[in-house]
Amino acid sequence: MKSGGKPKNLKENNIRIALDIIRKSDIVSVAGISDGIRLSKTTVKKMIDLFVQTGLVVSAGKGDSTGEGGKKPELYRFNPAYGYVVSIHVTPDSIIAVTTDLNADITAREVASVGTERSLPFIMDRIIGLVRNLMNGKRESGGVLVGVVVALPGLVDSVHGVSIYSPHYPIWGRDVPFASMLTSGLERGLEGGFNAPLFVDCVNRYQALAEREKGVAGGVGNFIIIDALNEGIGSGIILNGEIKHGAQSLSGEVGHITLDAENGPECICGNKGCFEALVSAKRITALARAALGKNPASTLFSGRDPAAITLSDVCEGASRGDELCRTLVADAAKWFVVGLGNIIMVNDPELIVIQGEYVKAGDYFLGLLREGIKRIGLPDVEKRVRIEYSVMGADRGVVGGAAFVIGDFFDKRLLV
Ligand SMILES: [Zn+2]
Structure with a gap:
């Protein structure tokens, strides 16, 4: 939040700071806020009266009196039901759509699976249908729609709302004006039209915001999430509190950092030895099948069709102590250490959050990463970067998208 020199900006700034304090506290009093931002109680009371009028803040009764014979202070709390967000995550095989309140807590959910029909018009229609259902559901409970957000896989230019690739x-083609197409679709497809802001970005960037809002990165200014799924690796980079996009929205495409151009496996991008190709489900499960019959003590293949072994099976086996699974996960960890080492030396984060399949490998994998990071890239310099697992589940995309919209609403749009 920048502090402007003009009195109007100063006033707006004070309003935002006051509201920020109320949002982050369970319950507040006028005196509490006034102490926090060094404004007179009269000014703060005026602000709160305005917030209460609009419905952003509600009364929370009276507190204990502070002095002998003193008046009991009026208490207030933020009203997260003042507004809502429709947050959508287009995954490789489904569309998750939720509404959240203004604390980014999910209040309703709709999921549509995506099968062989994957064309852009079809996906657009499904999204419009999901938004319509969710908004109809909100008719009775009320609240202001503060924005719609769509988290997409792949390269996204969030400024122009374009799915680059x-x-x-792939059937969508390149440089799809996703935001403007969806806006027109919603204007046509919703009763009463559509006039809320709409945002799109790469899901990994929103997943980073989810960690800051609800996960293990609360209060951390410099951190990176690495989401390793069966299909590939994505990342979201937050430096000095801001999400990074770069000149071409390539920032965070760490899955395609080349780690072994000579001998590495082919990647879906066409190159050899990309980070994501080396730790992919495809490679690790192929290594597992190549070891079939050579590790009689391993239970990886017990009761399973070798062709159906998943990365998840291997990770869970490693967590349980299965030696074959541990060897496979150690191979992936070796490449993770090189990849993360490069990412750390470029960005210097305080924290790296691991999301996705490898979380299932538990302390074993995390231990290998933490040890490995110490030995690479200036081994004599103590690297204080922490590596942690995410505790967020499959909702991290929609929660992060909602957190982005809520941040935009309170930081940029709301003027009481
Ligand atoms: Zn690649």
Whole structure:
């Protein structure tokens, strides 16, 4: 939040700071806020009265009196039901759509699976249908729609709302004006039209915001999430509190950092030895099948069709102590250490959050990463970067998208 020199900006700034304090506290009093931002109680009371009038803040009764015979202070709390967000995540095989309140807590959910029909008009229609259902559901409970957000896989230019390229939906083609197409679709497809802001970005960037809002990165200014799924690796980079996009929205495409151009496996991008190709489900499960019959003590293949072994099976086996699974996960960890080492030396984060399949490998994998990071890239310099697992599940995309919209609403749009 920048502090402007003009009195109007100063006033707006004070309003935002006051509201920020209220949003982050369970319950507040006028005196509490006034102490926090060094404004007179009269000014703060005026602000709160305005917030209460608009419905952003509600009364929370009276507190204990502070002095002998003193008046009991009026208490207030933020009203997260003042507004809502429709947040959508287009995954490689489904569309998750939720509404959240203004605390980014999910209040309703609709999921549509995506099968062989993957064309852009079809996906647009499904999204419009999901938004319509969710908004109809909100008719009774009320609240202001503060924005719609769509988290997409692949390269996204969030400024222009363009899906540059989606490896999971190649049929869409390149440079799809996703935001403007969806806006027109919603204007046509919703009763009463559509006039809320609409945002799109790469899901990994929103997943980073989810960690800051609800996960293990609360209060951390410099951190990176690495999401390793069966299909590939994505990342979201937050430096000095801001999400990074770069000149061409390539920032965070760490899956295609080349780690072994000579001998590495082919990647879906066409190159050899990309980070994501080396730790991919495809490579690790192929290594597992190549070891079939050579590790009689391993239970990886017990009761399973070798062709159906998944990365998840291997990771869970490693967590349980299965030696074959540990060897396979150690191979992936070796490449993770090189990849993360490069990412750390370029970005210098305080924290790296691992999301996705490898979380299932538990302390074993995390231990290998933490040890490995110490030995690479200036081994004599103590690297204080922490590596942690995400505790967020499959909702991290929609929660992060909602957190982005809520941040935009309170930081840029709301003027009481
Ligand atoms: Zn690649």
